[in-house]
Amino acid sequence: MHLTPRPRVRSRLIGVLTATLVALSGVAATQASSAADPTRHHPGHHHKHKHHRKLMNIQILSFNDFHGNLEPPTGSSGRIVVGHRIDPSTGKPVDVTQDVGGVEYLSTHLAQARAHHRNSLTVAAGDIIGASPLLSAAFHDEPTIEAMNTLGLDVSAVGNHEFDEGYRELQRMQYGGCIDDGNGANNQNSCPAGVFQGANFDLLAANVFYAGSNRTILPAYTIKKVHGARIGFIGMTLKDTPSIVTASGVQGLEFKDEVATANALVPVLRRQGVKAIIVLIHQGGVPDKQQWTDPSGKTWAVNPNYDYACGGGGSLIAASSPILGIAANLDPQIDMVVSGHTHQPYVCSVRDPAGHRRLLTSASSFGRLFTETDLKYDKRKGDIVRASVKGANFPVTRDVAKDPAETSLIAKYQQLVRPIASKVIGHITTDVTAAGNAAGESQLGDLIADAQLADPSTVTGGQTPVIAFMNPGGIRADLTYANSKYGEPAGDVTFEEAFSVQPFNNYLVSMTLTGQDIYDLLAQQLPRANVPSTRILQVSQGFTYQLGASGAVDGTVKLNGTPIDKAASYRIVTNNFLSDGGDSFPAFTHGTGKYFGGLDIDAFADHLTAVSPYTPGPLTRITQ
Known part of the structure; x- marks a missing residue:
């Protein structure tokens, strides 16, 4: 693979974790608590009541598992469940759905949500690329990275699908350059219209190491500064990534435990004066079935609404969900967890080892939803006020204006891919x-x-x-x-x-x-x-x-x-x-x-x- 380097201005990436991670011991897995009902609010709404001067309002916008869906996804991949009704022909419940998604609409919704927030960051929890539609995959997912640059993504964890073409290709997604792929070999073509510039956002891989070393393949964390506030982000994929991707994609790498990785990084961040910490992790959970009562009074187990778990009356995500054990055992200094991988929507609360509630979110997949989390940052303490952290998922509806920059990007690649597609x-x-x-x-x-x-x-x-x-x-x-x-x-x-x-x-x-x-x-x-x-x-x-x-x-x-x-x-x-x-x-x-x-x-x-x-x-x- 030939890489064409180029200079670029990018946000500061803080050093790679170099100390050997110490495995957790003597900490029994704890059962996550039943969820608190998160405060529901309109995306982008600025809370106008008077705050003490030491508190700063900060907005975190997040999504996950985009999988290169630049155009509005179709079929079930482009729908969310918003309700239920009885089908008169069968007498059984069916889902009421809404068509959502498409990067042109996602970009607009995120911009609207930021409109009244001076302090906003946009983050993701992995699988932004990989298993993508042909419009992106035909060009090694370069179009998706460009689309993420356009919509203002600040930082993302890597997911398992970021390794579909190997870690060197993942590094190229971050730093840019072109592949000498024979100008369309295997129906793919790198850099069809100029040099690929790479991601303007930080890709984090805290638990992915070169085998036999203490060096991560990408930075383990980054510190974002927002008008004086400093927030640390730790990004990880699931430790079982090698079992769900091709061996060639992870050859020469070692994937370490998620909890041990994140907890070892907390003191690293604290030594740099960072107390506000958010984990972005590509591992997730699955909501339980929703209990829906039809007009006759009969109750059915149905597919949950997009906002059912945990704020719409639903219980915590299923007890077997892998993310629960992780979220419950992460260091109490970690303030919230943005998750993914299971393609499910939830905004839940899980108790940390100190017994305090901690927000856990996931925004479905394919750009169908985004999560808005509002929190307060104590400038005097340099930390997030945990009790202030409130979030909700919002549909990426198609009734807003399309972002013209994303529309132009899609049109360019539609023309380039047409002979193949x-x-x-x-x-x-x-x-x-x-x-x-x-x-x-x-x-x-x-x-x-x-x-x-x-x-x-x-x-x-x-x-x-x-x-x-x-x-x-x-x-x-x-x-x-x-x-x-x-x-x-x-x-x-x-x-x-x-x-x-x-x-x-x-x-x-x-x-x-x-x-x-x-x-x-x-x-x-x-x-x-x-x-x-x-x-x-x-x-x-x-x-x-x-x-x-x-x-x-x-x-x-x-x-x-x-x-x-x-x-x-x-x-x-x-x-x-x-x-x-x-x-x-x-x-x-x-x-x-x-x-x-x-x-x-x-x-x-x-x-x-x-x-x-x-x-x-x-x-x-x-x-x-």
């Missing part, structure tokens, strides 16, 4: 969706697995894969029959649509597994220690099994009707993420004779061309 590669006769049936099998999962099996790039030494496995979390959008963004006939599938389904540019990998490995793999789909949820792998045509309580029912795993022999060997194909044991499937690491083929998106596009017009078949590969 608009190319028709196939035809579908109906919607092909990623929604799983009761057994977890989906139409789109079947199609992708079949595409991987059909791809010739993974054949080596005369060995052709006979089974393909696809992780359901890697399927990011549906194929919609009515979609016609570039004026193509209904049912035509463009490269952009295909890319939206598989946006990671993973490589296909063939390998040999034993029959026992395959049984182990199918068992690893179910919850177990440190794996709280079920993940059903999508499988190719001809491979069938019955899923039981502890894995595949013995004797039901078959290839073209013949039972799998646990002692025999089988050539399989998957993506490099799963090949490295990603999504907690270690059975893939037992594979032998691994051989890297082409990109998954190319296999998917080629297969769509080959099988068009495509109609989904019955979902009979996995049964219960």
Whole structure:
């Protein structure tokens, strides 16, 4: 990779953590308290009652998991739940939703929120880039960094998706420069219209170290000065990042415990006279179901409203949420926590180790919401008045004027990406969706697995894969029959649509597994220690099994009707993420004779061309 450096003026980045972090000991995990109801307020509203002169009003605007969604996201990715109603045809509740999101609107909403606040900072909690729509991904997410510069982002933690193309590429996002990528190799093109200048905001990676060293790959923290107030920000990704990204993306790195990392930095900041500290962390929680009472008086468990947890009547986020143990054990000197990763909305209160309430926020994903937090800073003490910290989530509605600078940026890249994006590669006769049936099998999962099996790039030494496995979390959008963004006939599938389904540019990998490995793999789909949820792998045509309580029912795993022999060997194909044991499937690491083929998106596009017009078949590969 060739980087073109350039001089730039940027905010002060305070030194990298150099001392070896000391692991926490003797601190039992505490259960977070039930949430306090945060004060609800209008975004940008300035509280006009008289304050003592030593107190300064400060506004923190935050969001997370933007994932390069420059244009207004579509489908469920572009909606939030605002209420519920009974569907007269079924007699059951359905969500009432609102269309939201789009960086042109997000930028405007943030500007409006800042309008009456002299002291305002805008921060994010990771996954700003990665798993992005083609408009950003085709240019290595350079457009998204430019969009964040435009909307006034001050600082962001890194998330797991910031490592999709490796840590050196992440560093390029911060410092700028161009990649010598062959002017469009793999449908990507760095610096298509001039040198990429990098981020004007600070990217923080406090718990990501070069392996075997005490050096972080990016600064661990930064100190922001706001008219005399000094606020320290610590930014981290989740410590389990290596298990959810490709091995090549984190090779040579070490990810350390979130609580130990942040707590070790508190005295570092205090030695510099900084007592006001905010943690930005790419780890999160999930709200519980909302209990909704219909007009007849019957109560239902429904998807929660965007403002339900914890201020709209909802309880604290689910007790199993990973962020709770982190938030409850962070040093009491830390004043609030901005989180992400789970793509969920919440503004909650969690007690710190001293028993004091501490705000914990998350603003959903894709730029659909932003959080406004108002607080008071005691200038005499140099610290945040904890009792003053109040926040709420606000929808990024599309009824405001678009930011013209963001509109211009989008238009520029729409023109640059059009030759790639608009190319028709196939035809579908109906919607092909990623929604799983009761057994977890989906139409789109079947199609992708079949595409991987059909791809010739993974054949080596005369060995052709006979089974393909696809992780359901890697399927990011549906194929919609009515979609016609570039004026193509209904049912035509463009490269952009295909890319939206598989946006990671993973490589296909063939390998040999034993029959026992395959049984182990199918068992690893179910919850177990440190794996709280079920993940059903999508499988190719001809491979069938019955899923039981502890894995595949013995004797039901078959290839073209013949039972799998646990002692025999089988050539399989998957993506490099799963090949490295990603999504907690270690059975893939037992594979032998691994051989890297082409990109998954190319296999998917080629297969769509080959099988068009495509109609989904019955979902009979996995049964219960």
